Amino acid sequence: MKKWLLNWRLFSLFSVMALVLAGCGEPFISALQPAGEVADMQYSLMLLSTAIMVLVILVVTIIFVYVVIRFRQRKGEENKIPKQVEGSHKLEIIWTVIPIILLIILAVPTVKATFELADVKPMNKENRDKEKTLVVNVRANLYWWEFEYPDYGVITSQDLVVPTDERVYFNLKASDVKHSFWIPAVGGKMDTNVEESKNQFWLEFDQEDAEKAGGIFYGKCAELCGPSHALMDFKVKAVPRDEFNQWIEKMKNAKPVVTDPVAKEGEAIFNKSCIGCHAVTPVDNRPEQARTAPNLGNFGDRERIAGILEHNEENLKKWLKDPESIKPGNTMTNTYGKLTDEQIDALTKYLMSLKVE
Numbered sequence: 001m002k003k004w005l006l007n008w009r010l011f012s013l014f015s016v017m018a019l020v021l022a023g024c025g026e027p028f029i030s031a032l033q034p035a036g037e038v039a040d041m042q043y044s045l046m047l048l049s050t051a052i053m054v055l056v057i058l059v060v061t062i063i064f065v066y067v068v069i070r071f072r073q074r075k076g077e078e079n080k081i082p083k084q085v086e087g088s089h090k091l092e093i094i095w096t097v098i099p100i101i102l103l104i105i106l107a108v109p110t111v112k113a114t115f116e117l118a119d120v121k122p123m124n125k126e127n128r129d130k131e132k133t134l135v136v137n138v139r140a141n142l143y144w145w146e147f148e149y150p151d152y153g154v155i156t157s158q159d160l161v162v163p164t165d166e167r168v169y170f171n172l173k174a175s176d177v178k179h180s181f182w183i184p185a186v187g188g189k190m191d192t193n194v195e196e197s198k199n200q201f202w203l204e205f206d207q208e209d210a211e212k213a214g215g216i217f218y219g220k221c222a223e224l225c226g227p228s229h230a231l232m233d234f235k236v237k238a239v240p241r242d243e244f245n246q247w248i249e250k251m252k253n254a255k256p257v258v259t260d261p262v263a264k265e266g267e268a269i270f271n272k273s274c275i276g277c278h279a280v281t282p283v284d285n286r287p288e289q290a291r292t293a294p295n296l297g298n299f300g301d302r303e304r305i306a307g308i309l310e311h312n313e314e315n316l317k318k319w320l321k322d323p324e325s326i327k328p329g330n331t332m333t334n335t336y337g338k339l340t341d342e343q344i345d346a347l348t349k350y351l352m353s354l355k356v357e
C-alpha cells in the first residue's frame with residue numbers, strides 16, 4: 001500500500017477514536033467534570049497549562065509556515081541568500097524572555113495550589129474538633145480497600161462514605177504493596193505506601209455535583225499492583241453531613257440480628273469458615289494485621305460486591321463459588337473448603353441481611 005494512504009488511514013482512525021473517547025466523561029468518574037474543591041483546582045491547572053501549550057504551538061506553527069513560504073527558493077533567484085539573523089541580540093532576548101514569562105505564569109498558580117492541597121494541619125491538630133474535621137484511615141490491600149473512621153471506632157470496606165461540602169482528611173497506607181488512591185471526579189491521586197511513609201491529604205465533595213453523579217463517585221487504584229489491579233475499584237457515597245452522622249451512629253451500634261432459619265444456617269457456616277478473616281460488625285477491635293479481609297458489617301448496603309460486581313444475590317453466589325474467576329490472584333481464593341450450592345444459598349441469605357440502613 002502507498003505510504004501516504006496508510007498514514008492517512010491511521011490518522012482517520014485515531015481521529016475517530018479521539019472523538020469516541022471524548023464522549024466518555026460521566027459526572028461520577030470524569031476528572032474533566034470536577035466535583036469538589038481539589039478537583040476544581042486541578043482542573044483549572046490543566047486548563048491553564050493546556051492553554052499555554054496550545055498558544056506556543058500556534059505561534060511556532062504560524063512562524064514556521066510563514067518562514068517556509070516567505071524564504072523558499074524561487075525560480076530565477078537560486079543564488080539569492082536572505083538576510084542572516086544568526087546571533088541577533090534582539091531575537092535571542094525575545095525567545096529567552098517569552099518562555100520565562102510563560103513558565104512564571106504556569107509556576108505561580110501551580111506552586112500555590114500545591115501548598116493548598118498539601119495543607120493537612122487541621123487533621124493533625126492536638127485538639128481537633130472531631131465533629132467538624134473528619135479523618136478517614138484508608139488502607140489499600142491486594143485488591144480491596146478498608147476505610148476506618150478512627151474517631152468513631154468504625155470500619156467499612158469497598159464503599160467509602162463521606163459528608164459533602166467540607167474538607168475530609170485522609171491517612172493513606174497500604175498493607176502489602178504500593179497502591180494509589182484516586183477518585184477521578186473529586187481528586188487525587190496519592191500513593192498509599194507500605195510502612196512508615198504514610199501520606200496525608202484532603203478532599204472536598206460538592207453536594208450539588210454529588211447529586212448530579214447520583215450520589216456515588218467511582219474510585220480506583222491508580223498504581224499497577226498485580227493481576228487484578230484494574231479490578232481494584234471502590235465506590236464513594238457522598239451524603240449531607242447530618243445523613244453521614246446518622247450513618248455513623250448506626251454503624252457504631254450495628255450487630256447482626258439473624259432470624260431467618262436459612263440465614264441462621266449461613267451464619268453457622270460463616271462462623272466456621274470465614275470469621276477468621278472477615279468481621280461482621282463495623283466495630284472491629286482486632287489489630288490491623290489481623291484484619292486480612294473486608295469488614296462485612298454493612299455488606300447488605302453495599303453498592304458493589306468485591307468492589308466491581310453489581311450488588312445482587314446472583315453475583316454474590318458467583319463470587320463465593322469461584323472468587324478466582326472474578327478477581328485473579330485475590331487472597332480469598334482457596335482459603336476455605338468447597339461449598340455446596342445449599343451452603344452458598346445460606347451464606348448469601350446471611351450476608352445480604354448484614355445491613356445498617
Ligand SMILES: [Cu+2]
Nearest residue numbers: 179221225232
Ligand atoms: Cu492496586
